Amino acid sequence: MAGGQWSEFFSACWPLITDHLPLKMNKIRLLFFATLKDRAGCGHAEVELPEGATVGDLRALVGREFPATAALLTHALVAINQSYAFNEDCVPENAEVAFFPPVSGGDGQEFPTILRVGNEPLDLDELVEKITLPTTGAAAIFTGMVRGVTRRGDPHETVCLEYEAYAPMAEAKMAQVAREIRERWSTVEGIAIVQRTGRLNAGTPTVLIACTAAHRDTGVFEAARYGIDRLKEIVPVWKKEIGPNGEEWVEGDYQPHRGD
DSSP states (O other): OOHHHHHHHHHHHHHHHHTTSOOOEEEEEEEEOHHHHHHHTSSEEEEEEETTOBHHHHHHHHHHHSGGGHHHHTTOEEEETTEEEOTTSBOOTTOEEEEEOSOOOOOSOSSOEEEEEESSOOOHHHHHHHTOOTTOOEEEEEEEEOOSEEOSSSOEEOSEEEEEEOHHHHHHHHHHHHHHHHHHOTTOOOEEEEEEOEEEETTOEEEEEEEEESSTTSSHHHHHHHHHHHHHHHSOEEEEEEETTEEEEEOOOOOOOTTO
């Protein structure tokens, strides 16, 4: 058989050969947060996924492996290696894939930027001092607190909130929020974005967004408001409401877009 005929023969046979070869399987590390962690019964697990499989394929696999999560998976958010991912995206080998509900609500820049996720108490004086420059004449600060009484739905008492975060991704998304603030308000000088985690009693500050600028009429109020609103959309932090009559994860409904 001539060389060209061998090539044609091999090209025709190769699909038949590969159809019978075993699929290459990639190991995937799963992370579950908030309600999904409760339903899965664990915070992390490992699964194998065929090479070339998509996020949609992985959703289906997780639903089979962790059937108690199935009802939540249709609206669960997915992050691959700390970036939001979508059903059509391929899952790379050895990826870290996080499943979580919609978020409940210094990176080398010239101006100071503080980004923190942790269980340390908020020190307002310290944070404002660190984002104050000699040119600073105004600071807009928002601090969220644990309500002792919640009027969402039926009014009910809250003893404490338990905050959980996907910390590495949360800090990366906080940095994104800070960049977005600076893109919209070039007059902003310092930015602090701090989220507490763990169990926090009623009356305790839980989150802080602070922006400083030379003057109060430079958009500093709007920048701080944008910061807390954006944090509630894309920074992966959740809270469990704990009261006299039980506990419940509080989830949002924002679905991130590509690029969020």
